[in-house]
Amino acid sequence: MTLVRLAVVSCSILMGCVLASGPCFAAEDLVLKLYQESGTQMAMRQLPAGFNAYLAQQADVPPVVTRAFQTAIHETLDSNRTDSTFLARLGPALNEPTTKAALAFLKSKTGRTVTEAERFASTPEGAIAMQKFLSDAPPEIDPARADLLRVLDTATRSSEIATYQALAIAHGILLAFDEARPDGERLGSDAIWAEVKKGEAQVMFNTRQETLLYFQYTYRAVTKDELREYLEFAISEHGEEYHRVFLRVYALALADIIQPFAKVVARELMASSER
Numbered sequence: 001m002t003l004v005r006l007a008v009v010s011c012s013i014l015m016g017c018v019l020a021s022g023p024c025f026a027a028e029d030l031v032l033k034l035y036q037e038s039g040t041q042m043a044m045r046q047l048p049a050g051f052n053a054y055l056a057q058q059a060d061v062p063p064v065v066t067r068a069f070q071t072a073i074h075e076t077l078d079s080n081r082t083d084s085t086f087l088a089r090l091g092p093a094l095n096e097p098t099t100k101a102a103l104a105f106l107k108s109k110t111g112r113t114v115t116e117a118e119r120f121a122s123t124p125e126g127a128i129a130m131q132k133f134l135s136d137a138p139p140e141i142d143p144a145r146a147d148l149l150r151v152l153d154t155a156t157r158s159s160e161i162a163t164y165q166a167l168a169i170a171h172g173i174l175l176a177f178d179e180a181r182p183d184g185e186r187l188g189s190d191a192i193w194a195e196v197k198k199g200e201a202q203v204m205f206n207t208r209q210e211t212l213l214y215f216q217y218t219y220r221a222v223t224k225d226e227l228r229e230y231l232e233f234a235i236s237e238h239g240e241e242y243h244r245v246f247l248r249v250y251a252l253a254l255a256d257i258i259q260p261f262a263k264v265v266a267r268e269l270m271a272s273s274e275r
Contacts, residue, residue: 030099031091035083037106039118040246044082046122047257048073054169068268072176076261086253093245101238110229113222121218133217141216148227149215150208155234157247159207164251166203171196172258179266189259 035041055061055069105111120126141149153159174192219227233239 045079048077050169064272068265071268072261072264075264085256089249089252098238098241102242105233110226117218130217152231153211157243159211163204163207167196168254175262176265179262180269
């Protein structure tokens with residue numbers, strides 16, 4: 001569902017059995033189906049674009065740094081690795097009723113309408129169309145519809161996830177440089193994360209504004225009734241559980257990915273300094 005938007009917004013975004021309302025449920029076929037049909041697989045596969053976008057925003061990046069990051073992206077962010085990392089976290093975290101309820105919504109008419117709209121928005125063609133939509137000054141949105149979209153954002157934790165992704169990418173890049181420092185001079189992952197987190201409130205504020213514009217564009221052909229049906233699922237018992245689990249799984253999966261990413265960047269930077 002709105003996880004599809006992660007790379008789009010954060011480039012312009014579980015733990016386990018304790019989250020489940022019943023026994024852990026890790027039927028691989030259903031979990032894989034949910035991972036694919038929810039758009040999460042597409043979002044995870046856009047992580048390289050997130051790192052590239054962050055790097056592109058920095059001024060005067062030396063070629064050696066760019067090469068180090070490209071090597072790390074190639075070695076640690078390939079689709080097989082990101083898929084297996086997320087699924088390893090997701091399987092034990094979802095219970096059977098929540099998994100089936102989420103799949104049932106995704107297979108419904110409204111669920112298909114929502115995910116298709118999100119999938120198009122995340123394609124290169126959709127991204128270009130959205131940029132044009134935003135640069136052309138979006139048409140005024142009905143206040144009631146805007147309120148509905150804001151509530152939907154909160155219910156689906158969309159801005160929370162995108163904010164976490166933005167912070168995690170910044171953390172990963174800073175950690176990579178820290179890993180390349182000599183022993184005794186490193187700040188460490190926890191200290192860097194604490195520093196990055198200081199900007200969380202501002203990132204969240206900006207992300208919520210971006211999310212509203214993104215929703216306005218993405219769901220422009222989705223009716224109010226369909227949005228309300230989507231919201232009804234999101235605030236239902238299983239819908240809340242689904243989005244809560246996916247937020248926490250995403251956080252853990254990103255942490256699993258960022259550590260090896262940072263180590264590869266550090267390895268490449270240190271190797272280049274020795275040449």
